[in-house]
Amino acid sequence: xxxxxxxPKHLITATGQRVxxxxxxxxxxxxxxxxxxxxxxxxxxxxxxxxxxxxxKGNILERFSAQQFPDLHSELNLSSLELGDSALYFCxxxxxxxDNEQFFGPGTRLTVL
Amino acid sequence: xxxxxxxxxxxHVQEGDSTNxxxxxxxxxxxxxxxxxxxxxxxxxALFVMTLNGDEKKKGRISATLNTKEGYxxxxxKGSQPEDSATYLCASxxxxxxxxxxxxxxxxLQVQP
Numbered sequence: 001x002x003x004x005x006x007x008p009k010h011l012i013t014a015t016g017q018r019v020x021x022x023x024x025x026x027x028x029x030x031x032x033x034x035x036x037x038x039x040x041x042x043x044x045x046x047x048x049x050x051x052x053x054x055x056x057k058g059n060i061l062e063r064f065s066a067q068q069f070p071d072l073h074s075e076l077n078l079s080s081l082e083l084g085d086s087a088l089y090f091c092x093x094x095x096x097x098x099d100n101e102q103f104f105g106p107g108t109r110l111t112v113l
Numbered sequence: 114x115x116x117x118x119x120x121x122x123x124x125h126v127q128e129g130d131s132t133n134x135x136x137x138x139x140x141x142x143x144x145x146x147x148x149x150x151x152x153x154x155x156x157x158x159a160l161f162v163m164t165l166n167g168d169e170k171k172k173g174r175i176s177a178t179l180n181t182k183e184g185y186x187x188x189x190x191k192g193s194q195p196e197d198s199a200t201y202l203c204a205s206x207x208x209x210x211x212x213x214x215x216x217x218x219x220x221x222l223q224v225q226p
Contacts, residue, residue, distance in 0.1 A: 042202075042216050043204075045213050098213075099145035100162065
């Protein structure tokens with residue numbers, strides 16, 4: 001158990017819908033990272049937040065957004081969902097910086113029908 | 114665009130064999146390199162984060178080296194065990210102001226008892 005929690009574990013929804021994935025980092029970790037892993041692609045970095053502020057951005061679509069709240073939990077919002085958004089979404093946390101060791105949550109499996 | 118390549122794609126070894134994999138990344142704007150171990154149906158687990166040229170890290174039977182000038186890192190496993198079977202991922206971080214991770218596609222290791 002890494003200490004990072006993600007909810008829900010599984011999510012099934014329809015195209016065009018909007019969903020929110022939630023992540024609680026390890027106690028004391030200030031940075032949260034979001035990743036997407038789909039069948040035809042490897043692990044893709046989406047975005048990083050540090051202490052409430054966006055710090056780094058990867059291959060995140062404009063339909064996706066994220067935020068980190070004062071209690072340091074983070075939410076990833078996915079809107080206008082398409083079939084291709086079906087994937088495993090991981091959250092990870094680290095103490096501070098992107099060169100710190102990251103601890104991954106169990107992931108949320110999103111299925112868009 | 115940062116291109117991170119790993120070789121080989123997959124590897125089958127016998128228990129007790131020692132093995133190594135390669136991660137190649139563009140050497141310009143290097144900031145950090147991560148190695149992860151990812152077992153099927155689990156979350157990625159951090160092995161090492163390396164930042165300095167010539168750095169060597171070790172954790173049990175697993176070690177890694179880093180050459181930032183030529184843009185490669187090696188991961189070594191000494192005396193492979195069946196429990197080492199997993200996909201080994203590397204991820205490079207560029208120092209371009211906004212730092213983001215780019216993952217390689219991984220090396221899938223299968224250790225036969």
